[in-house]
Each structure stands twice: as structure tokens, then as C-alpha cells.
Amino acid sequence: MASYILKRLGSTALVLFLVSILVFLLLRLAPGDPAAVIAGDNASPEQIARLRAMLGLDDALPIQFVRWFGQVLQGNLGVSVYSNEPVLSLIGQRAEATLSITFTTLLIAVPLAVTMGVVAANRAGTWVDRALMLFAVAGFSLPAFVVGYLLVYVFAIQLQVMPVQGYVPIAEDVGRWAWHLVLPAVTLGLIYTALIARITRATMIEVLSEDFIRTARAKGLPMKRILLRHALRNAGVPIVTVIGIGIALLIGGVVVTETVFNIPGIGRLVVDAIARRDYPVIQGVILVCSAIYVLLNLLTDLSYTLIDPRISY
Amino acid sequence: MSALLAGEIDFIERLSPEMAPQVAGNPRIRTEVLNNTGSIGWLRINHLQAPFNNVKARQAMLALIDQNAVMQATFGDPKSYKPCGSLFGCGTTMENDANIGWFKAGQNIARARQLFQEAGYSGQPVVIMQQTTSPVMSNSALLIAQWLRQAGVTVELVPLDWAGIVARRARRGPVSDGGWSIFLTWASGSAYNNPITLAGHAATGERGWFGWPEDARHEQLRDAWANAPDMAARQRIARDMQENAWNFVPHVYLGQWFDSAAMRSDVRGIIGLPDLVPFWNVARS
Known part of the structure; x- marks a missing residue:
């Protein structure tokens, strides 16, 4: 197991190196000039050129890359060309909001989706199954910004039972923190619930047709026990995989959700950074998100050993 | 909201x-x-490259644009905008009506077509950088492209965000080398009132702001304005400056709106x- 983890961590480092090269090059290929954005509309070409030289943007691309990657290796993601703040510090300031939405979404979506999938599989072909899957299809088809604005309109504007926007740090007020997370988490959770529910249903239907389930039924075991103890456990590997992959969807989806609900998280940070062509911030956020994604994949793979004793590394 | x-x-x-x-x-x-002086949208034209290195083509742009239609496309309610023919913006201390016959005459696409022909326009593409992140700039670019096409001009709309525009607008070369012909932006109405502090009021050629208009008389008048002893003298010079400007056409206005x-x-x-x-x-x- 330890050698497997070490091998995977080694390949993770390689993946992150390739990601950093790709992101660095793609950003430079995209039209835009951070110096011109920072200098403002009224700046002369000479002022912009001076600023560009000051920011080191005039250097050859390999020199810029080596300088930036050298900093990364020392645990420094660079400094924002716009705010002059360390990128790590900017990410740290915004991480709480994003992690709060992500974990609240998981907390709502995973139990709901697995329950929906199990119920739909157990009642496959009935109106319950069709209703649940209709909900799943709708959840998957509706873009987050549509769901978000609809929820704001109904619950915040019309019924006035939820806040429209914003984020309250957990250290400030736990109750208001949780209250402000409900609508964003439901918005983000809809797609996620739909994805997990569909996979759970499909896998459970397959497992429920296996011989050992028939044997369990023949033994007279209660259906609840068969479903939760025997079928769900055997359907666990694909479900855990899709939960892991889904977290990457959450990281992507959070950009839109944070914009709709005006939440100062990592998604908003990267959207603002793209508009300003703040290269170090964009590179830093993408690198951190890639690292999280790769490590989540590793954790997902390792979790298989807990679910299925036949799997070992 | x-x-x-x-x-x-x-x-x-x-x-x-x-x-x-x-x-x-x-x-x-x-x-x-x-x-109360709102914002004024303006269209910067590349004076260094054809067709707008010819003054007739720039004058054609004055005849081409219907400021009312441009403003209507975004703001809807006529109470929230007005067309403006003064180089110094409307409602400002330097506002005047010198040489605004083109403005009073309104849009005349046939006249614009004729002026482009007189400029020797031969079908080369006119590249408009369309700022997609601003509704007023994006809508205005679409209208201007359409009117230019009606005037017989080949138009290429290049959708960009603001960061993309500020990078590309620094290129002075022809459109075939990644240059540009027109970009749209805006500033506060009060900014237009001062011909010294608004960089775009300069006509110092390649030493100046993007679009690089050049006119010696305009620069003499800007110097005179800066050294004028009082408001009345500045207003007189502003009239002369506008009289001259709408002949060589440093830039074109899209209208004035009031948020x-x-x-x-x-x-x-x-x-x-x-x-x-x-x-x-x-x-x-």
C-alpha cells in the first residue's frame, strides 16, 4: 500500500508539472495584457510599457516560467500583479467560503442522492422510479445560474425567507454562516445529486439482479437489510468513484454559484483574475485545484480497499 | 438588485x-x-492605417453614426441618454456648438458612402474590436458594423473582453498584422471637459493615446487653453478647438448617458x- 501511495504521489507531481506548463502557456497565448489593464484606460503606451517591464512581462517565456516555477517549488505561488498580495494568501482568504459551499453541498447532496438512487432501484419501473429519475434529469439539465436565480427569486425576493446573496464567515456567526450557505449549496447540489442518484440507481439495479441477493431474499432477510448491507456495499465502488469525480464538478460549478450569490470565494477570485489577466493568481488557483483533484482521485482509489476487500494495492 | x-x-x-x-x-x-454629466461613449479610430488615415473616411464616421439609435439599443428610456455633438461633452462648461453641422444633419449613410469613396476606400477590412463584457459597447459595435456595411465597407467584428482590447489596441500596424481600425470605450462626461487631462483629447500622433490622431493646430489650441487666463478665454479657445477638431475628426462620439x-x-x-x-x-x- 505504501509503495502504491508513493508511486501515485510521484505521478501526481508529474501531472502538476505538466498542468503548470499547460496553464502557463495557454494564459500567454490568450489575448490580453495585465500591464494595460492595471495601468487603466487613460494610460499612454509608454506608461504601459514601463509597467510591463517592471512586472517582468517583457522577459522571454521560458525565463518567466522558470522564475515562477522556482517559486512554486519553494511553496510560493507568486504575487498578484494586480493587488501585489501573495497568491497563497489570496487563496487562503477565499478558501473558507469555497470550502464551506463545497462541504455543505456534499452534506446535502450525497445522502439525498444515494437514498434516491437506492429507492429508485428498488422500485425500478414504477412511478416512484420515474419521478426520481425525472428529477435527476432536470437537475442535470438545468444550468447552475438558472437554478440559482430561480431560488433567489422565489425564496429571497418573493417569500423573503432566505438571504439574497453574500457570505458570513463562520467565526462571525455560525447561524448566519449556515443560513447564507443554504441556497448556494442547493443550487450546486442539484447537479451533483442528479449525477450520483443516476449512477447509484444503475449500479444498484445491476447488483440487485445478482445471485447473492436472490440468496439473501430466499433466506428471508428484510429488504432494508438487503439493500443497505448487501446491495449498497457491493455497489459502492462506482458510487464512490462518481462522488470523487463529482467534487471536481463542484470546484468548476462553484465559479458560477459564487458569482450568482456574490460570495467572495476562490471562484470569484479566479473570475476577477481572468478579467484582469492576473497570471500568477490564475496559475496559482488552477495549480491548487489540480492538486486537490489529483489527491481526491488518490483518496477515492484508496477508499476502494475499505469498500471491497478483494481490492488491495 | x-x-x-x-x-x-x-x-x-x-x-x-x-x-x-x-x-x-x-x-x-x-x-x-x-x-449630471453622465458618461460619454466614444469611438477611437486608427489614424495610422487605411482607411482612417484619410480624413474623408473619418468624416464619413461623423455622418454614419446615429447617436440616438446607439443609445436606444442599450438604454431604452430616452430620459436616460442624449445625443451630444460637442467635443467637450454636453452639460459641461466647455460645451459649444461650433462646427456641428454634421450633428444637426443627423445620420446620412449615403453621404458616408460617398465620403469613403472620396477617401479612396478600396474594400480593405475594417476591424472593430467589440467589447463583449460591456452591453453598451457591445451593442454599439454591432450597430456601427451594420451601418459601415450599408456604407459599402467590409467589416470584421472581433469580440474581445476588455483585457483583450487593451492588449490589441497598442498595435499600430495594419489589420493584416493583428492591428485594428476601431475600438469603443467610454469616460465620465466631466472628463471630456478638460482637453489637457483627458489623454484622448491629445492630437500628438504616435506620442499620444490609442488611435494616434495628429494635428498641429489642435495642439497649439490645447497649449493656449492651458495658458488661458480665465474661464471666458478657455471657452473661446474651446470653440476654436472644436471648430478645428470636427474637420480633422480625432474621434467620434456614441452618445451621452446618465446612470x-x-x-x-x-x-x-x-x-x-x-x-x-x-x-x-x-x-x-
Whole structure:
């Protein structure tokens, strides 16, 4: 197991190196000039050129890359060309909001989706199954910004039972923190619930047709026990995989959700950074998100050993 | 806007035009124009490259643009905008009516076509950088492209965000080398009132702001304006400057609009100033 983890961590480092090269090059290929954005509309070409030289943007691309990657290796993601703040510090300031939405979404979506999938599989072909899957299809088809604005309109504007926007740090007020997370988490959770529910249903239907389930039924075991103890456990590997992959969807989806609900998280940070062509911030956020994604994949793979004793590394 | 309606925030400095109907008639929300000189959209044209290195082509742009239509496309309500023919913006101290025959005559696409022909326009593409992140700039670019096509000009619209525009507008070469012909931007109406501090009022050629207009007479007048002893003298020079400018056409205006601020009805003490809102004496009653 330890050698497997070490091998995977080694390949993770390689993946992150390739990601950093790709992101660095793609950003430079995209039209835009951070110096011109920072200098403002009224700046002369000479002022912009001076600023560009000051920011080191005039250097050859390999020199810029080596300088930036050298900093990364020392645990420094660079400094924002716009705010002059360390990128790590900017990410740290915004991480709480994003992690709060992500974990609240998981907390709502995973139990709901697995329950929906199990119920739909157990009642496959009935109106319950069709209703649940209709909900799943709708959840998957509706873009987050549509769901978000609809929820704001109904619950915040019309019924006035939820806040429209914003984020309250957990250290400030736990109750208001949780209250402000409900609508964003439901918005983000809809797609996620739909994805997990569909996979759970499909896998459970397959497992429920296996011989050992028939044997369990023949033994007279209660259906609840068969479903939760025997079928769900055997359907666990694909479900855990899709939960892991889904977290990457959450990281992507959070950009839109944070914009709709005006939440100062990592998604908003990267959207603002793209508009300003703040290269170090964009590179830093993408690198951190890639690292999280790769490590989540590793954790997902390792979790298989807990679910299925036949799997070992 | 939703946050303002729900009472979570008290003030929005600029109300989007499409949001205005949502607050109209709502007793809990008040709207007010705080900046009486508003904002003026302008079209910068590349004086270094064909066809706009020919003054006739630049004059064609004056005949081509219907400011009312441009403003209508984004702002809708005629109370929130007005066309403006003065080089110094309207409602400003330097506003005047020298040489605005083109403005009074209104849009004349046939005349624009004729002027492009007189400029020797031979079908080369005119590249308009369309700023997609701003509704007023994006809509205006679409209209201008359409009118240019009606005037017989080959137009290429290049959609870009602002960061993309500020990078590309620095290129002085022809469009075949990644250059540009037209970009659109805006500034506060009060900024146009001062021919020294607004970089785009300079006509110093390649030493100047993007578009690089060059005119010796204009520069003499700017110097004279800066050294004028009093307001009356400056206003006289401003007339001369405008008289000259609308002949060589340094840039073209898209219209002047007035954003409303939106606030909860019980907010008191907001002071209307161009470009900034002082909050030190603001309170809720």
C-alpha cells in the first residue's frame, strides 16, 4: 500500500508539472495584457510599457516560467500583479467560503442522492422510479445560474425567507454562516445529486439482479437489510468513484454559484483574475485545484480497499 | 438588485438599464442621477492605417453614426441618454456648438458612402474590436458594423473582453498584422471637459493615446487653453478647438448617458458629484 501511495504521489507531481506548463502557456497565448489593464484606460503606451517591464512581462517565456516555477517549488505561488498580495494568501482568504459551499453541498447532496438512487432501484419501473429519475434529469439539465436565480427569486425576493446573496464567515456567526450557505449549496447540489442518484440507481439495479441477493431474499432477510448491507456495499465502488469525480464538478460549478450569490470565494477570485489577466493568481488557483483533484482521485482509489476487500494495492 | 429589493444592501451606484423597470414605482426604492454629466461613449479610430488615415473616411464616421439609435439599443428610456455633438461633452462648461453641422444633419449613410469613396476606400477590412463584457459597447459595435456595411465597407467584428482590447489596441500596424481600425470605450462626461487631462483629447500622433490622431493646430489650441487666463478665454479657445477638431475628426462620439443610482427610500445625505459618491454624511432616516 505504501509503495502504491508513493508511486501515485510521484505521478501526481508529474501531472502538476505538466498542468503548470499547460496553464502557463495557454494564459500567454490568450489575448490580453495585465500591464494595460492595471495601468487603466487613460494610460499612454509608454506608461504601459514601463509597467510591463517592471512586472517582468517583457522577459522571454521560458525565463518567466522558470522564475515562477522556482517559486512554486519553494511553496510560493507568486504575487498578484494586480493587488501585489501573495497568491497563497489570496487563496487562503477565499478558501473558507469555497470550502464551506463545497462541504455543505456534499452534506446535502450525497445522502439525498444515494437514498434516491437506492429507492429508485428498488422500485425500478414504477412511478416512484420515474419521478426520481425525472428529477435527476432536470437537475442535470438545468444550468447552475438558472437554478440559482430561480431560488433567489422565489425564496429571497418573493417569500423573503432566505438571504439574497453574500457570505458570513463562520467565526462571525455560525447561524448566519449556515443560513447564507443554504441556497448556494442547493443550487450546486442539484447537479451533483442528479449525477450520483443516476449512477447509484444503475449500479444498484445491476447488483440487485445478482445471485447473492436472490440468496439473501430466499433466506428471508428484510429488504432494508438487503439493500443497505448487501446491495449498497457491493455497489459502492462506482458510487464512490462518481462522488470523487463529482467534487471536481463542484470546484468548476462553484465559479458560477459564487458569482450568482456574490460570495467572495476562490471562484470569484479566479473570475476577477481572468478579467484582469492576473497570471500568477490564475496559475496559482488552477495549480491548487489540480492538486486537490489529483489527491481526491488518490483518496477515492484508496477508499476502494475499505469498500471491497478483494481490492488491495 | 435583488439584494437592494430585499433590503440586504442600501445603495447601488449604477443601476443597469434593464433593471430600472424592476424598481419603477416601488415605494421602498428611490433612483437618482448623481452624475449630471453622465458618461460619454466614444469611438477611437486608427489614424495610422487605411482607411482612417484619410480624413474623408473619418468624416464619413461623423455622418454614419446615429447617436440616438446607439443609445436606444442599450438604454431604452430616452430620459436616460442624449445625443451630444460637442467635443467637450454636453452639460459641461466647455460645451459649444461650433462646427456641428454634421450633428444637426443627423445620420446620412449615403453621404458616408460617398465620403469613403472620396477617401479612396478600396474594400480593405475594417476591424472593430467589440467589447463583449460591456452591453453598451457591445451593442454599439454591432450597430456601427451594420451601418459601415450599408456604407459599402467590409467589416470584421472581433469580440474581445476588455483585457483583450487593451492588449490589441497598442498595435499600430495594419489589420493584416493583428492591428485594428476601431475600438469603443467610454469616460465620465466631466472628463471630456478638460482637453489637457483627458489623454484622448491629445492630437500628438504616435506620442499620444490609442488611435494616434495628429494635428498641429489642435495642439497649439490645447497649449493656449492651458495658458488661458480665465474661464471666458478657455471657452473661446474651446470653440476654436472644436471648430478645428470636427474637420480633422480625432474621434467620434456614441452618445451621452446618465446612470441612475438606486437606493432604499430612507437613505439620506447622498451628494451628487461627477465620478464619485462621498458617503461621510449618509444616513438612514
